[in-house]
Amino acid sequence: MLKTTRAADRAGAVLQPVLQWLRTGDNALRVAVVAAYAVMVLLGATTSSIGMGHLRQDPENPLGTQLGLSSGIRSDEYNAYSPIALSVMATGGAPTLSAMGARADLVHRFTSGGFFESFVFFDSGLLKLAGFLPDANVFAAHWWLPVLLLLLMMPKWFEQVGGTRRMGWLAAGLIALSPCVAWWSMMPVALIAYTLTGSSLMITAYHRFNRGQRLVAALAGLAGGILIAGMPSFYTPWSLVLGLPVLVASTLWILTRAGSLWTRIRPVLLTGVTAVIFGIGILVENSEGLNALFSTVYPGSRRSSAEAQPFALLFGAPALSPLQNGSVPVQANASELSTSFAVAFIWIAVLLAGSRLVPSVRRGIAAWTVLAFGLVWLGWCLVDLGSLGEKIPLLNLVPSVRSAQVVGVLGVIAVCLLLSMVDGRRWKTAVVAALISGAVTAYAASQMQAQYLPDMRFLVIPVAGAAVAVVVLCVTRYPHRSWPVALAVVLAALPVYRANPLVFGLGDLRESETAKVLYEAGTEARDNGTFWASNLGSFDTVSLANGVPTLSGLQRSGPDMEMWQRLDPDNEFEEAWNRGGGYVPFNWAPGAETNITTNGFDVTFVQVDPCVLADAMPELGHIASTTELQVDCLQAERTLQWSGSPVYTYRVLQD
Numbered sequence: 149m150l151k152t153t154r155a156a157d158r159a160g161a162v163l164q165p166v167l168q169w170l171r172t173g174d175n176a177l178r179v180a181v182v183a184a185y186a187v188m189v190l191l192g193a194t195t196s197s198i199g200m201g202h203l204r205q206d207p208e209n210p211l212g213t214q215l216g217l218s219s220g221i222r223s224d225e226y227n228a229y230s231p232i233a234l235s236v237m238a239t240g241g242a243p244t245l246s247a248m249g250a251r252a253d254l255v256h257r258f259t260s261g262g263f264f265e266s267f268v269f270f271d272s273g274l275l276k277l278a279g280f281l282p283d284a285n286v287f288a289a290h291w292w293l294p295v296l297l298l299l300l301m302m303p304k305w306f307e308q309v310g311g312t313r314r315m316g317w318l319a320a321g322l323i324a325l326s327p328c329v330a331w332w333s334m335m336p337v338a339l340i341a342y343t344l345t346g347s348s349l350m351i352t353a354y355h356r357f358n359r360g361q362r363l364v365a366a367l368a369g370l371a372g373g374i375l376i377a378g379m380p381s382f383y384t385p386w387s388l389v390l391g392l393p394v395l396v397a398s399t400l401w402i403l404t405r406a407g408s409l410w411t412r413i414r415p416v417l418l419t420g421v422t423a424v425i426f427g428i429g430i431l432v433e434n435s436e437g438l439n440a441l442f443s444t445v446y447p448g449s450r451r452s453s454a455e456a457q458p459f460a461l462l463f464g465a466p467a468l469s470p471l472q473n474g475s476v477p478v479q480a481n482a483s484e485l486s487t488s489f490a491v492a493f494i495w496i497a498v499l500l501a502g503s504r505l506v507p508s509v510r511r512g513i514a515a516w517t518v519l520a521f522g523l524v525w526l527g528w529c530l531v532d533l534g535s536l537g538e539k540i541p542l543l544n545l546v547p548s549v550r551s552a553q554v555v556g557v558l559g560v561i562a563v564c565l566l567l568s569m570v571d572g573r574r575w576k577t578a579v580v581a582a583l584i585s586g587a588v589t590a591y592a593a594s595q596m597q598a599q600y601l602p603d604m605r606f607l608v609i610p611v612a613g614a615a616v617a618v619v620v621l622c623v624t625r626y627p628h629r630s631w632p633v634a635l636a637v638v639l640a641a642l643p644v645y646r647a648n649p650l651v652f653g654l655g656d657l658r659e660s661e662t663a664k665v666l667y668e669a670g671t672e673a674r675d676n677g678t679f680w681a682s683n684l685g686s687f688d689t690v691s692l693a694n695g696v697p698t699l700s701g702l703q704r705s706g707p708d709m710e711m712w713q714r715l716d717p718d719n720e721f722e723e724a725w726n727r728g729g730g731y732v733p734f735n736w737a738p739g740a741e742t743n744i745t746t747n748g749f750d751v752t753f754v755q756v757d758p759c760v761l762a763d764a765m766p767e768l769g770h771i772a773s774t775t776e777l778q779v780d781c782l783q784a785e786r787t788l789q790w791s792g793s794p795v796y797t798y799r800v801l802q803d
Contacts (some may be wrong), residue, residue, distance in 0.1 A: 160363075163555040168723055174313050178300060185296045192284030194291040195648035197226040198657055202686040202791045205660035212659065216649035221482045225333040227685070227731075228702055231291060231693040232256055234657060237278035237668060238695030245692070246732050247679055247767075248711050248725075249703030251437035254430060255705060257381050264429030270341075284653045294334065294341040295324060301345045305394075308351045309401045309514035311506075311568035314633055318623065319564040321637040322489055327468045328553045328561075330644035331486035336386060336554050343391035346375030347398035348421070353415035354402045369415050373422025377430065385546040389554055393521035394561075397514040400525040404510050440706025441728045446749060453537025455548040457529040461596035462490050462552055467593030469643035470604045474631060477600045483598055484549070488556025489640075491592075493526060495585050495620055499566060502577035507569040513576040515565035522558030525551045567627040578624035586617030615639045627729070657693045662795075663786045668772070670695035677768030681761065683734045686791045700734045703727070703752070715742060715756065716765040725752045734761075736771070738779050758782060762800045772796045 175727050188194070195626070197218035201207035203226060221768045235243030242260040245252055251260065258272040259265040266273065271293055278286045299320050306316030321538030323329065329336050349372030356365035399420075403412050431438065441447075465487045471477070477485050498520065500506060509516060528543060529552040538544050597604040619639055622632035657663055673696055675679060681699040682688055688701035699711075706728045716725065721744035725732075730750025741757040759781040762768050772781060773796050782798035789795065 150778050181299045190290045192288050192653045194288050196230050198230050199655050204656040205789050206660045207792045212655035213652040214649050222333050231689050234693040244695050244697045246701040246703050250440035250705045250708050252705035254381050254434040262433035264426050267374050268430050292802040294338040297341040297442050298337050301348050305348045311565045315564040315568045318633045319561050322560045323557050325640040326488035327465050327486040328488050330647040331483045339386045340390040342375045343379050344394050346372040350419040369418035370422050373419040376423040377426035385550045393518045397517035401514050405515050437705040444706045444726050446726045446727045451538040451544040452547040453526045454531050454533040456532050457552040463592035464596040465489050466589050467596050468614050470601050472485050472646040487553045490556035491585050494557030494588050496563050498581040503570040511524045519562040525555045578621050578706050581624050582617040583618045586613040589613045589616040601718035662790050666694040666696050673697050680770045683736050683773035684774050685733050703732050768800050
């Protein structure tokens with residue numbers, strides 16, 4: 149009995165500090181976030197739409213477990229982003245994009261082995277753990293990493309720049325649950341999370357230097373600079389809108405602190421120089437692909453101007469719940485229609501007009517900076533500048549509609565920072581802000597019904613307005629309580645929680661017999677330096693996902709001029725193939741003349757005799773076709789099944 153009592157006392161002595169730590173601040177919430185991430189990783193669960201019917205061996209008998217329906221509109225995700233990630237896992241290096249395209253590392257945040265990009269695109273390095281760990285778990289870890297960083301770092305960053313962690317959690321929740329995040333496969337989160345983390349590390353370096361902890365400060369500054377260096381990658385327009393304000397706000401916060409100039413400039417200089425060195429490094433390593441992309445007919449070096457966007461598009465995010473119920477918009481699609489909570493700017497206007505305590509410029513420098521950027525990008529969506537707008541640096545890189553889709557993220561960050569600093573005890577301000585914000589939302593919802601979602605039920609309009617009003621009222625009145633934050637997050641989740649499926653594992657892209665055959669074929673082709681080519685886009689997708697080098701498939705950067713000129717030596721069809729960010733499907737036409745056409749945007753159609761292709765491309769090893777081919781240069785090998793149909797594979801007989 150005495151031994152049992154002593155053991156219990158020792159256990160209590162160990163647990164008591166742990167329990168005390170969990171009761172302090174928001175430590176329990178952070179633990180819950182990390183635990184949720186771990187659970188999703190262990191289950192191999194994501195919200196990917198790779199379970200689309202055309203990405204199945206037999207659509208009537210799908211493999212794996214999926215809750216909810218795949219999102220058909222997210223073709224870039226299930227045809228490109230996710231297969232590229234799976235391809236990195238299969239090869240242990242660069243993905244097997246179409247050999248007709250130039251290097252696309254910067255466009256898709258993966259590394260082909262370059263020194264600088266190996267550090268900056270560390271998240272793609274995570275995918276290489278598939279050589280030791282199950283593919284589904286590694287894919288899930290990569291999928292949720294930006295969300296994990298957002299949820300952990302936003303509250304910390306808020307606290308660092310003078311806000312409260314509670315409002316930081318609210319900002320992170322509203323960003324993660326924005327319709328633009330749900331209907332763009334979490335892309336906006338990925339485009340702010342790494343810059344946010346890097347900016348927070350820069351502020352950490354500032355504090356550590358002040359405490360005399362130079363080694364820790366130096367490591368934090370270096371890590372922050374490396375993370376910030378990746379800001380222009382992936383999708384640059386949104387990186388500028390979302391990442392740049394956070395970086396500038398963090399920099400100005402440090403530079404406006406008390407103390408000597410060297411004390412303030414040292415962490416900024418360390419982080420900034422690191423970011424510049426690594427940023428230039430990845431640009432140099434990817435110069436070939438960038439030059440090819442900028443020289444394309446589409447998208448080329450396009451410049452955009454400010455354009456007035458519809459009121460419904462800007463402020464209608466809370467009323468987009470019909471999209472998850474299957475409503476099909478007119479004049480747009482679900483992704484193009486999805487935005488964030490730009491009504492936050494209306495909330496800010498009333499808050500500042502009615503508050504007795506507006507933070508000073510120095511105290512609220514982060515809030516004012518983010519708000520200033522937000523107003524600039526909001527103006528980019530409200531005023532038509534014509535050709536004048538195309539001459540404004542940085543802004544002209546962002547199409548107005550793209551700004552409209554994510555500018556609400558800046559509004560959310562700004563209002564949450566201000567709520568951390570202004571007087572929240574006045575009912576009058578809270579009520580006025582709630583009524584005006586709710587009315588704006590209801591009007592935007594009615595316009596949404598009139599312009600985009602004619603089958604929207606009338607009840608959605610008052611409910612969306614009321615939900616926004618309740619959130620604004622409660623959060624404004626009680627900004628230092630936790631329950632309004634929880635209420636806001638729950639209500640924000642209602643329009644999007646069924647937008648995407650919950651998928652466990654990798655389904656047919658890894659587990660089907662066809663995928664397994666292609667996985668082995670990919671290893672053989674990479675060892676031999678040969679390519680495959682097919683006339684079925686979905687077969688190209690499963691080939692990419694399993695590391696099969698291809699000629700058809702994805703041309704995500706600009707074209708490889710030398711490869712295309714083998715097919716088109718006189719550049720007769722250059723306007724059709726000199727494109728980036730798109731797809732290259734082949735059409736087998738024995739005996740016909742080679743013809744290359746385009747849909748005018750991102751698809752290049754190649755009609756070619758398979759033997760002509762084999763003559764032009766000596767590296768061509770296999771051809772896959774949905775129809776049987778009887779030509780002298782091909783030898784039938786085996787028949788696979790994909791998308792519910794037979795796919796005939798042939799070995800190319802080279803002279």
